[in-house]
Amino acid sequence: MSKYLVIVESPAKAKTIEKFLGKNYTVLASVGHVRDLPKSKMGIDIENEFEPAYINIRGKGPVLKELRKYAKKADKVFLATDPDREGEAIAWHLAFILGIDLDEPCRVTFNEITKATVKEAIKHPTTIKTDLVDAQQARRVLDRLVGYSISPLLWRKVRKGLSAGRVQSVATKMICDRENLINAFEKEEYWSLDFNFQNQDKLSFKASYIGQKGEKAVFKSESDVQKVMDDLDKSAYTVKSIQTKEKSRKPQACFTTSRLQQEASNKLGFSTKKTMIVAQQLYEGIKLPRVGSVGLITYMRTDSTRIADTAVAAVQDFVKEEFGENYLGPEVKVKNNKNAQDAHEAIRATDVMRTPESIEGYLTKDQNKLYKLIWERFVASLMAPAKFEALTVDIENGDHLIRSTGSTQVFDGYLKVYSFGTSTDKILPKLSEGEALSLEKILPEQHFTQPPARYTEATLVREMEEKGIGRPSTYAPTISTVISRGYVGREKKHLYPTELGNIINEIMENYFERIIEVNFTADMEMQFDQVEDGEMPWKSVIKTFYGPFESLIEKAEEDIEKVDLTEPTDIPCELCGNMMNIKHGRFGKFLACSNYPDCKNTKPILKKIGVTCPECGVGDIVERKTKKFKTFYGCSEFPNCNFMSWHKPVDKKCPKCSKTMIEYKTKKKHEYKCTDKECGYSEEISEN
Structure with a gap:
């Protein structure tokens, strides 16, 4: 039996560390948390200063038995869980289970798992940081109070299986708010005016209209553009000025x-x-x-x-x-x-x-x-900036100003290493001040203002970080939760609220507005930080929160009317003849027999795209979702027909073999492709 026992969270980490420390050390994994609040009840004694009633996690018996066995015979136990609040809390729970005194220096942390770092950390153990543990307890207890108070309310008023969480509800609200902005957006027409010029050496380049008499132009209609074009016909195009500046682009900081x-x-x-x-x-x-x-x-x-x-x-x-x-x-x-x-x-x-x-x-x-x-x-992040020579050419026509810009990289700097950076040169031909230019083509173009874009996971994380919602450990699980609950869907990379998500968000906004307020959530994070810094007792954070929250729960219980998510249809059940109802499930809407529970027939609601199945020629192509909410297309006659495509079939036949085509879109390509791989025909889709 080894002299020393080191406990980490994961088996992979245990395997790595054991090789560094040698034969006197045994390294075991707790496999995550070992104690937590019970799942079957609130697990918080509200009357007794919000004392949490922790229990050993179900299924952890064999792990705990092994840890106790080795700890009993070891001269010293080191708790080497992750170096954050969650890791500190796991170490604290392990100390409780193994009977380790909190005054004993048993805590070991390292920011990287390398031999030198781990060995050095083992030489300098510290005591468990109880302030860090208390910050984790404050978050855990607060989230349990919110989740286990609001979720049962949603079960009674909407349907079973729903949940609400302090951070997940804010994330859902952000996605709903963005969708509302998109739906309320009214597009406005505007025009741009571009030019293709040739210099004296017959080399072409592009330029854009800026304005007239020192004022920037705003074209709201075709007639606005036409007036300028008519005026431009009266004069010649001449290079007014050429400015060259050196610009630099700094590398971004190392990753958070x-x-x-x-x-x-x-x-x-x-x-x-x-x-x-x-x-x-x-x-x-x-x-x-x-x-x-x-x-x-x-x-x-x-x-x-x-x-x-x-x-x-x-x-x-x-x-x-x-x-x-x-x-x-x-x-x-x-x-x-x-x-x-x-x-x-x-x-x-x-x-x-x-x-x-x-x-x-x-x-x-x-x-x-x-x-x-x-x-x-x-x-x-530690390299020199990239340097560019930026060229600005101003072209005049009467009192109209037209501008062309270009840039050339003169020193690659950090871009020598960072292949994920961008460096696209736009090189202009040689020009001189006073030079007369030939107009090749004038290019007026109509545009419409665009609504705000839906969030992607990346942009939602950025917004949450900027607003102080959550911490590094919570971004990914928060997004996973709202998607898995069916409150948020994902279309390609973009997130949108489902009908169920909108219903839950409306209830939260009407009855728990303070809980899902961005500033309130950010303020709670700051209070957790104060607990971690030893500036505030964790129970006082909970106490301040709970009084007003309890009143909100009582009012919501009285005021919220039961939401009936059932929608009748005129579709007969093929098993018993009664009409089917539309119901909401975790994965969206579905059809269920109105004669439930006597008849338990259910059917998916098929979203047809107006294309006949290319494989069987009988069924319709319908849009379906995987369990991870990824869209794919299949035949309505499944399982009799197994046609499936990740790309959307279109009502267009291949000119080469007459098979059905699919729409194939990536960052670089947008084209129609034949479903017959042996045929291989494809054609580019014009963005217009």
């Missing part, structure tokens, strides 16, 4: 959790949940040749952009060696978000010398993509 989620969504197409799962794998340890299992990135739940001095020095040496001293950036000044805790470093590679190319063969495809993103951002 929310910035990583946003960039992984935008550049890699990862959901917030997927990003955190893959980041966890990189943090906990990947098996590499010669060194064995090692953590490749620092802890992935952080809101700080700070980088350790040793890591900064390592990157500076790497950049000098690889690219030269001129690629080194200026001294790093960390500017954190005003809500940042700065408890951890930014998310970075643990060893700059472990380049993405050198370990590509030992990572999965997704791990490699995310590691490359993190490594490149880490190195780029």
Whole structure:
């Protein structure tokens, strides 16, 4: 039996750490939380200062038995759970179960899982930070009070299985509010006026109309544009002035959790949940040749952009060696978000010398993509800005001003490393002041103002971060929850409220407006931070909240009328002849027999797209959803016909083989493609 026992959260992390520490150490995993509030009841003694009634989590018996067995025989137990509130709380619960005195230095934390860091941390254990634990308890108890008070109310007034949560309800409200803005938006017409010119060497370039007599033009109709075009015909086009400026673009700071989620969504197409799962794998340890299992990135739940001095020095040496001293950036000044805790470093590679190319063969495809993103951002953040020569050419025609701009990269700087950055040169031909230009083409174009865009996971995380809603550990689970509950749907990358989501949001707005108010939620986060800093007792936070909240619950119980989500139809049930009703389920609307429970027949509501099935020629193509709410298209005659497509079939036949076509759209392509892969015909779709 080993002298020392180290307890971590995950088996993968345990395996990595055990190899670092040697034969005197046994490393075991708690496999997450070991104690929590009971699921079957509130579990909070409201009359006794909101004391939580923790119980051992069901199914954890074998794990706890093993931990007790090894702890009993060990000379010392180290609790090495994650370095955040949640990890501190798990350590606190483990100390309770194993009978470890809270005054004993048993707590070990490390921001990265490398041999040197882990061994150094083991040499300097500390006591459990009870303020950190109390901050976690405050959040857990408050969320339990909200969830277990409002959710049963929704079951009674709407339908069973619904839930409301403090942060998830705010996220749902944000998505509903955005949809309301989109629906209320009234588009307005406007026009632009562009030109194709040729210089004296017959080289073409583009320019745009700016205005007349020093005033910027706003074209609201075709007649406005026509007046200017008529006036332009009276004079010639001449280069008025040429200005050249050097512009620089600085690299962005090293990743925080929310910035990583946003960039992984935008550049890699990862959901917030997927990003955190893959980041966890990189943090906990990947098996590499010669060194064995090692953590490749620092802890992935952080809101700080700070980088350790040793890591900064390592990157500076790497950049000098690889690219030269001129690629080194200026001294790093960390500017954190005003809500940042700065408890951890930014998310970075643990060893700059472990380049993405050198370990590509030992990572999965997704791990490699995310590691490359993190490594490149880490190195780029400490490099010199990219420099561009920006050219502005003003062209005059009478008292009309037309402008053309171009830019050329003169020094790549951090873009040498950061392949996810953009650097598109727009090069203008050689021009000189006073030069007469030939007009090739004048291009008036009609436009309409666009409504605000729906949130994507990335933009929702950004907004939540900016408004102080939630913390790095809560963004991904919050979004996953509102989608899994059926309150929010996802169309391609965009989030929209479902009918059920709108109903729940309306109830929350009418009866619990304070709970879902953005400022209130952000203020609660600040109070949790004060608890963590030892400035406020956690129970006083709950007490201040609960009095007004209890009154809201009582009023809602009295005032909310039962919502009937059942809609009658004239569709007969094929089993008993009674009419079917439209009902709401977790995955949307469905048909159910009105003679329930005597008849339990249910059917999906099929959304036809007006295309006959290309496989059987009998059924209609209908839109369906997977359990993860991803849209696909199938035949209404399923299971007799198994046609399925992720891309939308269209009412258009292939001119080559007469099979049905599908609409195929990516960032680079928008085209019709034949469903017969052997045919292979495709044609581009005009955006007009």
